[in-house]
Amino acid sequence: MTAITLAACQYKIELIESWEAYVLHLTGLVREAVDRGAKLLLLPEYAGLVLAGQLDQDTRSDLHGSIAGIQPLIPAWVELCEELARTHAIVFQPGSAPVLDPDGLYRNRAFLFGPDGLIGHQDKIIMTRFEREQWGIAGAVDGLKAFDTPLGKLGILICYDNEFPMLAHTLAEQGVDLILAPSCTDTLAGAYRVRIGAQARALENQIAVLASPTAGTAPWSPAMDENRGRAALYVPPDYGMPPTGIFAESDSDSVEESHWLITEIDMTGVARLRTEGQVATRRDWPEQFGV
Numbered sequence: 001m002t003a004i005t006l007a008a009c010q011y012k013i014e015l016i017e018s019w020e021a022y023v024l025h026l027t028g029l030v031r032e033a034v035d036r037g038a039k040l041l042l043l044p045e046y047a048g049l050v051l052a053g054q055l056d057q058d059t060r061s062d063l064h065g066s067i068a069g070i071q072p073l074i075p076a077w078v079e080l081c082e083e084l085a086r087t088h089a090i091v092f093q094p095g096s097a098p099v100l101d102p103d104g105l106y107r108n109r110a111f112l113f114g115p116d117g118l119i120g121h122q123d124k125i126i127m128t129r130f131e132r133e134q135w136g137i138a139g140a141v142d143g144l145k146a147f148d149t150p151l152g153k154l155g156i157l158i159c160y161d162n163e164f165p166m167l168a169h170t171l172a173e174q175g176v177d178l179i180l181a182p183s184c185t186d187t188l189a190g191a192y193r194v195r196i197g198a199q200a201r202a203l204e205n206q207i208a209v210l211a212s213p214t215a216g217t218a219p220w221s222p223a224m225d226e227n228r229g230r231a232a233l234y235v236p237p238d239y240g241m242p243p244t245g246i247f248a249e250s251d252s253d254s255v256e257e258s259h260w261l262i263t264e265i266d267m268t269g270v271a272r273l274r275t276e277g278q279v280a281t282r283r284d285w286p287e288q289f290g291v
Contacts, residue, residue: 003266004151007038008210008231010250010259011095013218016053019073023080025050030084030092033260040091040151042212045108045124045159045184048077048097049224063135063222067098067106074099078111078118085113091149095182095212096124096158098137105138110156110182112147119147122156125167135223146174152267157201159183162194162209168201172282177267181211183229191229191253199245202234206274206282208247208265209234215255228253231261238277240269 009029016022033041051073052059052066059065074097085092096110108124108131123140124131131137144167147154155171155178162168162181171179181198185191191213198209213229230250237245248263274282 002268003264005037005039005262005264006210006233007033007036007041007260007262008212008233009033009041009043010213010215010229010231010255010261011044011047012216012255012258013047013050013214013221013224013227014053014258015218015220016050019054019076022051022054026080026094027084029258030088030090033262034088034090036260036262037264038090038260038262040093040210042093042180042182042210043095044212044214044229045096045110045182046098046214046224047095047182048074049221051077051097052221060220061222066221066223067135068100070097071100081111082113082117086115086117089115091115091119091151091154093156093180093182098135106136107140108137108158110158110180112149112154112156114149119149120145122147122158124158125161126164128160144170144174146171146176152177154178154180156180156182159185159194162201163197165201165204168205168207168209169285172205172207177207177271179207179209181209183211184214184224184227185229186224186226188228188253194229195232195234198232199234202245203236204281204285206236206238206270206277208267208270215253215259216257231259233261233263233265235265235270236273236277236281238273238279241273
């Protein structure tokens with residue numbers, strides 16, 4: 001993985017009431033980033049719930065009815081995302097969606113696509129209290145995955161998963177250079193929890209973390225009515241990198257329409273820190289267990 005142009009979306013949960021309108025929406029959003037040179041595109045956690053706008057008002061206004069109602073639309077959504085990745089020869093992570101598995105449980109699933117189609121998916125490992133106690137979303141059963149892509153080896157940690165050090169460390173041990181962090185938080189405190197976690201994971205593992213949040217209000221959705229967060233690229237604060245560890249960040253934590261943060265980074269510079277940095281946090285990781 002060398003110099004690449006990354007695009008992380010501050011994504012507005014819009015009310016889009018037909019499949020045709022949604023296709024135009026997602027196609028136009030992707031084309032905007034591609035026209036600006038992006039080779040990897042990231043949307044936030046639960047971006048797929050925009051599909052619920054196509055349901056009748058009573059169903060989309062119901063917390064559980066909305067996720068059940070979008071299930072027939074998921075295959076077409078996956079097909080559309082795959083087509084966009086193939087058409088534009090990009091790596092595309094279109095956020096996540098609650099997907100009903102054969103065991104009868106919903107999982108928060110993030111699909112990953114490349115120029116040759118579907119690469120795979122990552123389910124959220126650890127559920128928030130809202131997901132666990134109110135929404136009935138189950139955790140992953142197939143663990144963490146490192147994905148080989150034309151841009152290098154990637155991992156995905158969905159929102160809350162970024163707050164747990166061993167998850168990112170596991171991906172780092174699998175050779176991941178970049179973690180994609182799609183998120184959905186309704187308060188600034190939640191947004192900062194994800195941000196602080198993502199920055200810590202970048203520091204500990206000497207890797208980069210790309211974050212894409214939901215932002216703005218969506219009064220039509222009971223699950224995503226309020227959203228706060230900034231798109232960002234986090235790196236270790238070390239040689240050649242910003243001293244804050246914030247390589248790029250969107251200007252505000254709320255938007256009135258979806259907005260791309262697009263930035264170019266030489267990933268070899270990040271990788272070099274593991275052997276030539278001021279500190280060697282990845283090398284020294286085991287030493288903390290000997291005290």
